[in-house]
Amino acid sequence: MTQSAVRTKQTEHADPEEPGHRRAERADDAGVTTEGHPTHVHDFHQFLYVPLGRIVVTARETDHVLSPAVGLWLPAGVPHSARFEPDSLVVSETFDAERYPLPYTRATVVHVGEVRRRLLLTRMRSSGAVPEDAAVFTELAGDEQRLPLPRPASTAARAVAVALLRDPGDPRTATEWAEALYTSSTSLRRAFRVETGLSFSEWRTRARLNHSLALLAEGHQVGAVAARVGFVSANGFILAFRRHFDRTPGAYVRERTERAVG
Structure with a gap:
C-alpha cells in the first residue's frame, strides 16, 4: 500500500436505487484525499478501523487516534474530519441510524480485539460481504466497556x-x-x-x-x-x-x- 485508502463496505455493495445508500456514498467519497477529508456529517452510523497505519479523526474538537488496536464509532449527525498518515488503510462499516440503535451519542473509541479484527479483515477481503449485517453491528457495538489501552514498547x-x-x-x-x-x-x-x-x-x-x-x-x-x-x-x-x-x-x-x- 503506497498511499492512504478508504474502503467502505456499505458503499461497495450498495443498491444504486436506494437513496440512503447514495447519500452514504457521497458522504464517504466526497473530498477524500490521500491526506484525509474535511469536516462533514453522515446520516448513518459509521465504524472506522485502521488495520494498517494510523489516522486521527477529529470530532467536536476532540482528536481520536486510530490504530490496529483501536476503532471508532461515529454516530449519525456527529461532525468529523480525518487526517491519514502515509501508507494507512481505513476500513469503514456503515449502518442505517433508524434501523440500528447505537449506544453512543458521540464519537467513541472501542478496543478491537482478535474477534473484531478477524471479522473486519474478513469482510474487507470478501466480495460477497452483506452491507449492514445485523450480526456485524452486534459484534462491533457490543458491550465491550474497557477503553483501548495500547502498550508502549520502549x-x-x-x-x-x-x-x-x-x-x-x-x-x-x-x-x-x-x-x-x-x-x-x-x-x-x-x-x-x-x-x-x-x-x-x-x-x-x-x-x-x-x-x-x-x-x-x-x-x-x-x-x-x-x-x-x-x-x-x-x-x-x-x-x-x-x-x-x-x-x-x-x-x-x-x-x-x-x-x-x-
Missing part, C-alpha cells in the same frame, strides 16, 4: 505501564517516574505519545477507569472506587468516567444490573 515506558496496570492508584507523576527510572520526563512522555497515541496523563486515566469497572461491578461505592484507582475526588472520577463512557458510574452500575436481571 523499556522505561513499558515499565511504567506495567506498574500502573498493577496499581493504577499510584500517584507518581511522569517526572517522578522518569527520575526513578533514570530517564528524562520528556523522553518518557514522548514514548507514551508516539508508541500508544496517548499522552502519559490520558493513558494513566484510561488505566484507572478500566480498573474502576471491575470495582464498580463488585459493588464498591463510587467514592471508594475513586480513591482506590487514584482520583483525588469522587467528582473528578465521575467527570472522567462520564467523559470516556458517556454515562456516570451510577448509571453504568444500573445498566449492568438491568442487563443481569433481563
Whole structure:
C-alpha cells in the first residue's frame, strides 16, 4: 500500500436505487484525499478501523487516534474530519441510524480485539460481504466497556505501564517516574505519545477507569472506587468516567444490573 485508502463496505455493495445508500456514498467519497477529508456529517452510523497505519479523526474538537488496536464509532449527525498518515488503510462499516440503535451519542473509541479484527479483515477481503449485517453491528457495538489501552514498547515506558496496570492508584507523576527510572520526563512522555497515541496523563486515566469497572461491578461505592484507582475526588472520577463512557458510574452500575436481571 503506497498511499492512504478508504474502503467502505456499505458503499461497495450498495443498491444504486436506494437513496440512503447514495447519500452514504457521497458522504464517504466526497473530498477524500490521500491526506484525509474535511469536516462533514453522515446520516448513518459509521465504524472506522485502521488495520494498517494510523489516522486521527477529529470530532467536536476532540482528536481520536486510530490504530490496529483501536476503532471508532461515529454516530449519525456527529461532525468529523480525518487526517491519514502515509501508507494507512481505513476500513469503514456503515449502518442505517433508524434501523440500528447505537449506544453512543458521540464519537467513541472501542478496543478491537482478535474477534473484531478477524471479522473486519474478513469482510474487507470478501466480495460477497452483506452491507449492514445485523450480526456485524452486534459484534462491533457490543458491550465491550474497557477503553483501548495500547502498550508502549520502549523499556522505561513499558515499565511504567506495567506498574500502573498493577496499581493504577499510584500517584507518581511522569517526572517522578522518569527520575526513578533514570530517564528524562520528556523522553518518557514522548514514548507514551508516539508508541500508544496517548499522552502519559490520558493513558494513566484510561488505566484507572478500566480498573474502576471491575470495582464498580463488585459493588464498591463510587467514592471508594475513586480513591482506590487514584482520583483525588469522587467528582473528578465521575467527570472522567462520564467523559470516556458517556454515562456516570451510577448509571453504568444500573445498566449492568438491568442487563443481569433481563
